[in-house]
Amino acid sequence: MNSLVHHMLRASAEKYPQHEAIVHGSARQSYLELWQTVQRIARGLREVGVERGDRVGVLLEPSLPLVQSLLGVSAAGAAFVPIHPGLFPEQVEHIVRDCGMRALVTDGVRVAKLNESLARCPALESVVCVGSMPTECGELGLHSFGAMATATEPGVARDECIEGDLAAILYTSGSTGQPKGVMLTHRNVLAGAEIVSEYLRITHDDRTLAVLPFSFDAGLNQLMTALHTGATCVLLKFLFAKEIVAALAKERITGLAGVPSLWNLLTQDHSKLPETPLPHLRYISNTGGAMPLSTLARLREALPTTQVYLMYGLTEAFRSTYLPPEELDRRPTSMGKAIPNTEIFVLREDGTPCEPGEIGELVHRGPTVTLGYWNQPELTAQALRPNPLSAPELGEPDTVCYSGDLVKTDEEGFLYFIGRRDNQIKSSGFRISPNEVEAALLRCGAVHEAAVIGVPDEMLGQSILAYLVPRDGVTDGGAVLEPEHVLEAVADLLPRHMIPKEVVIVDKLPHTSSGKIDYPQLRKRAAEAKP
Amino acid sequence: MHQKETIEAQLQQFIRQQFPVARQHHVGLHDSLLELGIVDSLGVLEIVTFIEKDLGVQLTDDELVPEHFTSIATIADLVSRRLDPEGAV
Numbered sequence: 001m002n003s004l005v006h007h008m009l010r011a012s013a014e015k016y017p018q019h020e021a022i023v024h025g026s027a028r029q030s031y032l033e034l035w036q037t038v039q040r041i042a043r044g045l046r047e048v049g050v051e052r053g054d055r056v057g058v059l060l061e062p063s064l065p066l067v068q069s070l071l072g073v074s075a076a077g078a079a080f081v082p083i084h085p086g087l088f089p090e091q092v093e094h095i096v097r098d099c100g101m102r103a104l105v106t107d108g109v110r111v112a113k114l115n116e117s118l119a120r121c122p123a124l125e126s127v128v129c130v131g132s133m134p135t136e137c138g139e140l141g142l143h144s145f146g147a148m149a150t151a152t153e154p155g156v157a158r159d160e161c162i163e164g165d166l167a168a169i170l171y172t173s174g175s176t177g178q179p180k181g182v183m184l185t186h187r188n189v190l191a192g193a194e195i196v197s198e199y200l201r202i203t204h205d206d207r208t209l210a211v212l213p214f215s216f217d218a219g220l221n222q223l224m225t226a227l228h229t230g231a232t233c234v235l236l237k238f239l240f241a242k243e244i245v246a247a248l249a250k251e252r253i254t255g256l257a258g259v260p261s262l263w264n265l266l267t268q269d270h271s272k273l274p275e276t277p278l279p280h281l282r283y284i285s286n287t288g289g290a291m292p293l294s295t296l297a298r299l300r301e302a303l304p305t306t307q308v309y310l311m312y313g314l315t316e317a318f319r320s321t322y323l324p325p326e327e328l329d330r331r332p333t334s335m336g337k338a339i340p341n342t343e344i345f346v347l348r349e350d351g352t353p354c355e356p357g358e359i360g361e362l363v364h365r366g367p368t369v370t371l372g373y374w375n376q377p378e379l380t381a382q383a384l385r386p387n388p389l390s391a392p393e394l395g396e397p398d399t400v401c402y403s404g405d406l407v408k409t410d411e412e413g414f415l416y417f418i419g420r421r422d423n424q425i426k427s428s429g430f431r432i433s434p435n436e437v438e439a440a441l442l443r444c445g446a447v448h449e450a451a452v453i454g455v456p457d458e459m460l461g462q463s464i465l466a467y468l469v470p471r472d473g474v475t476d477g478g479a480v481l482e483p484e485h486v487l488e489a490v491a492d493l494l495p496r497h498m499i500p501k502e503v504v505i506v507d508k509l510p511h512t513s514s515g516k517i518d519y520p521q522l523r524k525r526a527a528e529a530k531p
Numbered sequence: 532m533h534q535k536e537t538i539e540a541q542l543q544q545f546i547r548q549q550f551p552v553a554r555q556h557h558v559g560l561h562d563s564l565l566e567l568g569i570v571d572s573l574g575v576l577e578i579v580t581f582i583e584k585d586l587g588v589q590l591t592d593d594e595l596v597p598e599h600f601t602s603i604a605t606i607a608d609l610v611s612r613r614l615d616p617e618g619a620v
Contacts, residue, residue, distance in 0.1 A: 086568060265572060265573070484548075484554075487551035488551050488555045491554070496552065
């Protein structure tokens with residue numbers, strides 16, 4: 001019986017031992033080889049002090065060791081925390097500190113860059129290093145991943161955990177503050193893999209191309225879906241869209257998951273998508289924002305026999321809805337309906353269900369509802385609440401997830417996205433908290449007040465627009481607040497996807513009667529400024 | 532030679548303007564844009580678009596390889612070879 005994340009791998013290794021499990025460039029491992037490596041990593045992690053329930057970070061570029069580490073942490077009885085390889089040391093430090101990380105798996109180059117940041121993380125004891133080892137690592141224990149992966153003693157997987165235990169933490173931004181860690185149980189991860197492989201009809205004959213990071217719920221789900229079904233997962237780090245197209249052809253890929261910015265890249269002139277025959281590509285799936293209709297049209301023209309699945313999910317409930325491909329022509333702007341074994345409510349403020357056409361909040365009920373945010377009971381209580389539609393006779397209601405997304409349904413129950421309840425920005429598939437960007441802007445010289453909003457952007461979905469008020473005397477004194485200088489300074493504090501695309505200097509910001517920044521007013525102003 | 536220097540200056544200005552992190556790190560002609568994490572796949576597309584639209588050089592598919600985009604100098608090499616195929620670089 002599969003109750004833990006690594007059980008999916010174990011089962012596939014029993015069923016398809018010689019079948020290709022993961023591929024990265026010329027590096028390949030069969031299911032049996034992967035399972036054996038994962039058990040050795042699990043033993044190695046236990047030997048360096050990792051215990052049941054510990055959080056272990058994995059900060060690696062797409063590679064075999066990335067997959068081996070995630071599964072190895074699970075098999076060691078600990079919880080894995082995938083960290084996006086593009087994050088800056090400051091962001092990595094926040095994650096390591098926030099979840100009280102015990103060990104971190106990364107590479108030698110990153111250890112050198114992160115040395116100072118990691119020294120400020122009291123719970124961190126060990127660094128497991130892939131590839132060449134750095135000469136020193138401060139007070140931290142430094143261990144070789146390679147030595148663990150190739151140890152001669154047989155590995156061992158630990159099965160003390162049960163399905164309700166913590167399997168992983170995914171860091172994601174909300175509308176306020178620093179990124180928060182969404183806690184996934186083993187049950188959440190398994191249910192996500194079972195449900196998605198069911199509606200995408202994935203079997204061990206499938207070969208999926210993983211270009212989304214595993215720190216992102218849809219990316220992680222793609223890997224887990226492959227492990228669950230015994231399919232082959234091909235990992236790719238790319239710079240040019242044509243590299244994706246070349247990999248689709250060379251590896252005879254049958255399924256590709258992406259976000260809108262990826263599809264925009266793939267439909268650019270240089271991608272070679274239209275002239276490359278891809279007869280094996282059975283489906284593509286979009287998540288992380290609405291696919292622009294013009295992009296969708298170009299993709300369908302280039303890939304006439306490929307099915308397109310439009311999906312929607314939020315990290316707090318992993319995966320929520322999808323639009324079956326046969327509905328695409330009738331309702332190309334719909335998010336579809338609930339995924340299997342899941343119920344989606346559209347609720348009014350008072351908790352009663354909306355009529356078709358009426359706008360309400362999307363509320364998710366099902367086995368992928370997570371445990372909420374690590375060490376944030378108040379924020380968790382806002383997102384995860386008792387099911388308001390539960391019959392009183394059942395006693396304590398079950399927990400449902402309030403998405404913060406406003407939606408409506410049509411007469412046939414298909415869902416349509418309207419907007420966010422709060423001010424959260426979504427750019428290039430990333431959730432971005434305006435607060436976090438504003439806090440960084442306030443550290444950039446003579447900035448008195450900062451407000452950022454998302455504005456429509458063809459490539460990114462949304463791009464970030466920042467309004468800044470200079471400190472007193474800055475405009476009429478000698479010094480001038482230059483947007484360029486602010487962008488330069490903020491570039492050191494934030495990863496690229498969080499840097500504003502445009503900065504506007506203003507005398508003052510609109511405020512609500514309670515003194516908060518009036519974001520709707522700013523959005524209106526931005527919309528009116530556009531031609 | 533003169534032309535290549537002009538192209539380098541144009542590219543440097545564009546990259547510093549478009550990628551604040553490049554400006555912050557005072558990225559020079561030979562610094563690695565890719566290893567420093569300054570440019571990702573969307574960033575490369577912006578640079579390609581600049582070369583094609585603003586510098587008027589249509590790049591071939593064979594030219595779109597990471598080696599040509601490692602630094603401002605390598606991009607300038609690529610563009611100036613195309614503008615002046617006869618000239619010694």
